[in-house]
Amino acid sequence: FQLETALRKALDRGEFELYYQPQLDIKTKQIRAVEALIRWNHPEKGFISPGMFIPLAEESGLITPMSDWIMLQACEHLKQLQLHFPNVKMSINISPIYFQQIDFLEKLQKTIESVNVNPRLIELELTESAVMPHAEQSVERLTMLKTMGISVAIDDFGTGFSTLSYLHRFPIDILKIDQSFTKQLSQYQEDSAIVEAIIMMAHSLRIQVVAEGVETKKQYQVLEKQCCDFVQGYYVSKPMPISELYEFLDMWN
Ligand code: G
Ligand code: G
Ligand code: MN
Ligand code: NA
16 A cells, blocks of 8 residues: 555645647648646656556556546646647546546546536547457447547557457547557558558548657658658657647747
């Protein structure tokens, strides 16, 4: 229970912060969305990666209050952002555990109402492992999200075990191709073929595609040629605090 206590304290003390990474629309050259990425600024240990503490939060149950905070904070930041950049969407990572909780939709609805933010500007990122194991319940939930005006992205696509043909059963809007595929784009023809196949399949299902981890101009150009819709990665920008995001968008859009 030690870690649970540490995470709980960190939450109470406000040691977590959301950083934002922009997604570029290849066609319009505008920023279409920002992804919220949590950071832990530990007073002694310094920066701790979410790759470390999210799994521990999931095991200890702290993922619930942490996710409640993430939802609220991201919606509040979106509400402010919208006043200056009305078309930029907010994309929020949702833990599979949080997504599967019985009151997930109800809490989400309440947060949206209390902050009074436009749900059409909210996108949720779910992994294949969040939706596949409970397919029927997931379809119901995803349909409800669609009714609420919220869009859904499948994160880390290509790293799970699901078959592509499964996709058409889920009402999703966006596929995020995992970084591991993007990394190889300039080197190996085979990975380029896989990415191209994913993009074509997604488009045939009316799903738009984000390539993650785009770092070089070469990767960007390959993706543009393959009709990828959006790119995210260091080539556009690293994740940054909300204050820097405003400066970035002022310069960009
Ligand atoms: O930002 P970074 O690349 O260090 O993130 C590492 C991992 O942590 C990624 O898999 C990312 O999806 C996950 N992550 C980052 N922020 C959040 C968050 O707010 N909620 C959840 N559930 N996962 C997050
Ligand atoms: O699992 P998810 O896709 O949500 O995690 C995104 C993670 O990838 C974040 O932790 C973010 O910091 C990291 N990231 C974002 N862009 C790049 C990039 O261009 N290169 C690398 N190596 N990591 C990136
Ligand atoms: Mn993500
Ligand atoms: Na991802």
